[in-house]
Amino acid sequence: MVMEALVKAVHWLFPDFAFMWLVEEAKKNMPLELDFLNEGHNAERVASLLSHFPFLKVPMIHWDLSTKRILTMEFVEGGQVDDRDYMKKHNIDVNKISENLDMSGVERYSRRLGAGDLFPLFACVLTARSWNAVNSGISSAPVTQAEDVEIRTNAARYLPQISDLLNRVPRQMLLLLKTNDLLRGIETTLQTRASSSSFINMSRCCVRAVARHKRSKARSRSRRLQITLTESLSLWKLSVYELLLWFRGSMMNRWLAAILAFLH
Known part of the structure; x- marks a missing residue:
């Protein structure tokens, strides 16, 4: 892996920079990050977990048009979350x-x-x-x-x-x-x-x-x-x-x- 070789080289040149843990994390998470079907399932999970927020819209996944390398989602009108001009134009409170x-x-x-x-x-x-x-x-x-x-x-x-x-x-x-x-x-x-x-x-x-978490560990109703x-x-x-x-x-x-x- 190129990243592993580069990190080892940097660590050899600069022993104080201990980034091998980053390589291990990348090995574990990179395949998941590159699997767009997994990302689609994550999006649906987020939509379910945060469904009680009326202001949040998670685009629907078109599974029949998606693969591990392509994720097809519905088109939703909107602006970038960090687009201040868009917020002002639509009278959205940036503090919210x-x-x-x-x-x-x-x-x-x-x-x-x-x-x-x-x-x-x-x-x-x-x-x-x-x-x-x-x-x-x-x-x-x-x-x-x-x-x-x-x-x-x-x-x-x-x-x-x-x-x-x-x-x-x-x-x-x-x-x-x-x-x-x-x-x-x-x-x-x-x-x-x-x-x-x-x-x-x-x-x-x-x-x-x-x-x-504490409620899940509590043994009595009074403690909960x-x-x-x-x-x-x-x-x-x-x-x-x-x-x-x-x-x-x-x-x-x-x-x-x-x-x-x-x-x-």
């Missing part, structure tokens, strides 16, 4: 598209996921924020161009450590990081990073997933009820936090508008 930190908790859960002493780097990778922003609380530290430059610079500097970190965490975590990066890319294009929409929505998904109440409280807190972010953003906009009007 991309919809507090306990530092000891950051360390504890990062270590449990295998990050070890690299937990600060793991927190930065997960949030795409600098360690200073993470440490002070990403909700209180707005994203700046200087911080983006700092992140890009440090990403190149800490590439061996990033490689080591990705090799440590569970493979399922790589898929979550990939999803996180996709959402962040959409937010950047739509210019909605400041609203924290994707983090709030991901948090809701995590709260529901953890509660569902306790888990459900805790889940509802956590989701309520997220909704309140989202409302506060919206309110703060609205107040800031009015304040800036008043200043500009006064200056003119």
Whole structure:
């Protein structure tokens, strides 16, 4: 395999770059990625799992016209999810598209996921924020161009450590990081990073997933009820936090508008 040979050559030249785990993942997943019939079944599974979202449309698969190398789907009118001009033209709220930190908790859960002493780097990778922003609380530290430059610079500097970190965490975590990066890319294009929409929505998904897992392990009805109440409280807190972010953003906009009007 060409990738395996290249990675071995890079590893021989630069021993700090341990990417053999990437080769193993590629060997396992590449055949599945190239099997379009499998992708079609995945699309139908997604349509079933997310059928309760009225805004989501997964195109129907034409199985009689599909093969392992060709996937034929119904044509659906629409725009790209990161097309801001399309959103404006059709009066779609971009924040709805991309919809507090306990530092000891950051360390504890990062270590449990295998990050070890690299937990600060793991927190930065997960949030795409600098360690200073993470440490002070990403909700209180707005994203700046200087911080983006700092992140890009440090990403190149800490590439061996990033490689080591990705090799440590569970493979399922790589898929979550990939999803996180996709959402962040959409937010950047739509210019909605400041609203924290994707983090709030991901948090809701995590709260529901953890509660569902705990309920499946619970042995008594009272314990399941306790888990459900805790889940509802956590989701309520997220909704309140989202409302506060919206309110703060609205107040800031009015304040800036008043200043500009006064200056003119």
